[in-house]
Amino acid sequence: MNLLRKILHSRLFMVWGITLVVIIIGLAITLVLIAHSKRTRILDAPPKLPDTPNTTDILPPPEQVNIFLLNPTSLEITPVQVELRLYSEPTERLKQIVSALVQETLPNYRNPIPRGTLLNEAYIDSQKTAYLDFSHHLADGHIGGTTAELLTVSAILKTIFDAFPNEIIHVQILIDGKEKKTLAGHLNLSQPLRF
Amino acid sequence: MTKTRNNFNMWFPPFKSLSIFLFILILISVTHGIAQAPTVRFVDGEGETLAEVEFKLHQEIVYLPVETLKTAFDPEMTHEYHRPRKQLILKTKGKELRLRMGNTTVNIDSGKQTFTLPAPPLAIEGQPMLPIHFFRKILAHLDDVEVLYNPNLQRIRIMPKTAWALDVSDDTREWTIIIDPGHGGEGDLGCKSQNGLHEKDIVLAAAKEIKKLSEQHQLSIHLTRDQDTEKTLIQRVQTANREQGRLFLSLHCNASFSPNHKGMRLYINNPNGQPRFRTSEMPRFGKKRLNILNQANYLKQSKNFANVLQKELNFLAENPIVITEFPIITLSDVSMPAVLLELGYLSNIDDAKQLSNPDHISELAVAIIRAIQIYSASVNQPSKSNGFSERKPSDTN
Numbered sequence: 001m002n003l004l005r006k007i008l009h010s011r012l013f014m015v016w017g018i019t020l021v022v023i024i025i026g027l028a029i030t031l032v033l034i035a036h037s038k039r040t041r042i043l044d045a046p047p048k049l050p051d052t053p054n055t056t057d058i059l060p061p062p063e064q065v066n067i068f069l070l071n072p073t074s075l076e077i078t079p080v081q082v083e084l085r086l087y088s089e090p091t092e093r094l095k096q097i098v099s100a101l102v103q104e105t106l107p108n109y110r111n112p113i114p115r116g117t118l119l120n121e122a123y124i125d126s127q128k129t130a131y132l133d134f135s136h137h138l139a140d141g142h143i144g145g146t147t148a149e150l151l152t153v154s155a156i157l158k159t160i161f162d163a164f165p166n167e168i169i170h171v172q173i174l175i176d177g178k179e180k181k182t183l184a185g186h187l188n189l190s191q192p193l194r195f
Numbered sequence: 196m197t198k199t200r201n202n203f204n205m206w207f208p209p210f211k212s213l214s215i216f217l218f219i220l221i222l223i224s225v226t227h228g229i230a231q232a233p234t235v236r237f238v239d240g241e242g243e244t245l246a247e248v249e250f251k252l253h254q255e256i257v258y259l260p261v262e263t264l265k266t267a268f269d270p271e272m273t274h275e276y277h278r279p280r281k282q283l284i285l286k287t288k289g290k291e292l293r294l295r296m297g298n299t300t301v302n303i304d305s306g307k308q309t310f311t312l313p314a315p316p317l318a319i320e321g322q323p324m325l326p327i328h329f330f331r332k333i334l335a336h337l338d339d340v341e342v343l344y345n346p347n348l349q350r351i352r353i354m355p356k357t358a359w360a361l362d363v364s365d366d367t368r369e370w371t372i373i374i375d376p377g378h379g380g381e382g383d384l385g386c387k388s389q390n391g392l393h394e395k396d397i398v399l400a401a402a403k404e405i406k407k408l409s410e411q412h413q414l415s416i417h418l419t420r421d422q423d424t425e426k427t428l429i430q431r432v433q434t435a436n437r438e439q440g441r442l443f444l445s446l447h448c449n450a451s452f453s454p455n456h457k458g459m460r461l462y463i464n465n466p467n468g469q470p471r472f473r474t475s476e477m478p479r480f481g482k483k484r485l486n487i488l489n490q491a492n493y494l495k496q497s498k499n500f501a502n503v504l505q506k507e508l509n510f511l512a513e514n515p516i517v518i519t520e521f522p523i524i525t526l527s528d529v530s531m532p533a534v535l536l537e538l539g540y541l542s543n544i545d546d547a548k549q550l551s552n553p554d555h556i557s558e559l560a561v562a563i564i565r566a567i568q569i570y571s572a573s574v575n576q577p578s579k580s581n582g583f584s585e586r587k588p589s590d591t592n
Contacts, residue, residue: 072453110452129473144386144394145450146462146537150521157470170473181428181524185378185385186447186462186535188522193470 060085067101068158069109070151077154079162080109090167094160095122098132101159112151114141120177128169129192130160136176139183146186153187157195170194233349235259235327237267240354242510250349251324256314257349258324261285268334268353276323283316283323288337296323301333308336331554341565343558346549347513371415372567373440376402377447377525380425386450388547394448395423397550401446401538404560412564432528442500442567443533445525448550450542457543459508461501461518462535464490464527468520489528496532500570504534507566511558536563 066079116137170192246267281296314326378385385394539546
């Protein structure tokens with residue numbers, strides 16, 4: 001008993017005790033900081049396009065898809081066949097196809113999507129309305145004019161309705177996550193659109 | 196030698212036939228070229244041909260012989276040309292006009308009226324010729340006529356002013372017409388041409404020209420902006436509704452991703468157009484449908500106004516003007532018949548050149564004023580065969 005009391009009151013025990021407490025507090029603070037930094041990284045992470053599903057190890061087979069671009073001779077929005085490796089999940093397919101439209105450059109066609117435009121996110125709701133969230137370039141980089149505005153929106157709508165004849169009925173265009181009434185001051189984008 | 200001649204005889208007939216064929220071909224193309232000599236066609240208000248006259252180009256300006264006045268404007272017209280003095284005296288519609296070759300001044304009735312033409316009359320191949328500007332600018336001061344010129348088709352329309360004013364009733368004079376020059380200010384330039392023309396400036400110039408011309412025709416025109424200022428869509432709609440406008444015309448310039456797109460376009464707000472809204476139903480309050488007065492109530496009237504504008508503006512267009520319907524943000528909340536007119540493509544070199552020409556803008560203004568007159572007269576006189584009897588908001592599809 002005396003020996004135990006001696007140990008408890010000894011200077012050595014005090015030093016080791018305090019050291020242990022400091023180590024535990026330090027470890028706790030470090031764990032909290034690590035957890036916080038991970039959460040911040042998730043929130044700040046830019047959206048990945050296309051969002052890779054779990055089964056990415058096997059590339060899907062190539063498919064023929066119609067992308068609608070402006071034919072400068074006929075002055076019509078016309079389909080152009082491109083080959084894409086598309087995932088089966090509709091939202092992922094939608095992201096892939098719209099991203100392909102946004103980036104497509106073919107020598108004999110004009111892409112009516114302003115340069116620099118990116119698809120931030122895409123989503124299909126239960127009423128078969130597709131929500132497409134584009135970067136601000138779609139509106140800010142637009143050349144203006146009613147025809148140009150109609151060509152831009154027609155290219156998006158025709159590409160989607162051609163690829164998703166049954167899965168999507170309407171399309172709502174968003175800019176940086178928000179509803180925008182118009183791209184260049186003419187076509188009303190306040191509601192979902194269809195042909 | 197005999198063998199050579201035989202060879203020649205063997206080959207010559209086909210060459211001979213070919214030469215004759217080529218000669219005939221050249222002859223046809225030459226005569227066809229002569230038959231297709233460039234002409235200016237004069238038409239009346241209904242589009243009937245009054246005269247078709249060959250013209251000469253001098254420094255890219257169209258020149259017509261003096262006799263054109265006789266065939267297209269006044270059969271009683273007489274003229275004297277003093278070659279040494281290079282002086283031309285025209286007597287028409289009870290007035291005497293004095294012009295000098297190489298001089299841009301036109302003197303009417305010994306100085307009672309004097310005009311300056313952008314190009315002078317010239318003696319070409321010994322004959323006095325008048326520049327196209329003479330017909331565009333001077334004829335309206337000699338008689339009660341309006342003159343419209345389409346430089347693309349080389350067509351001049353001469354129609355009596357009385358044909359306009361005839362149907363203008365007191366009701367129409369009380370109308371306020373809203374002209375909305377699109378865009379404006381430093382924050383909203385609209386589209387622009389390669390040579391730096393801005394949509395906001397062109398549409399403002401056109402709107403001011405319409406307003407100026409409307410005063411001669413006793414029409415009350417209100418502009419949603421008369422300066423280079425930025426106006427929101429809500430402000431424009433509020434102005435139009437506050438002024439109790441009876442017609443709304445929004446003026447814009449077009450642009451495309453292809454430089455080949457050209458010409459004027461007319462647009463009507465229709466939520467069921469192409470593309471169309473998910474729903475075009477009116478909002479409901481319980482079981483009752485709320486009948487909010489907006490553009491959807493005036494669709495039929497807007498179509499009628501667009502048809503009249505189309506007919507009048509087609510004269511100035513190279514190709515027939517197309518009317519398109521889709522949900523238009525600019526017009527959706529306007530409580531009156533409304534049309535959006537695209538005056539031309541700034542992305543097209545020819546259109547941009549035309550839109551920078553004040554003469555073209557003033558001709559557009561004449562056609563627009565005439566369309567307003569025709570539409571309003573028809574609405575106020577529903578008994579007429581082409582009358583549009585709707586004065587109140589009606590159907591919505």
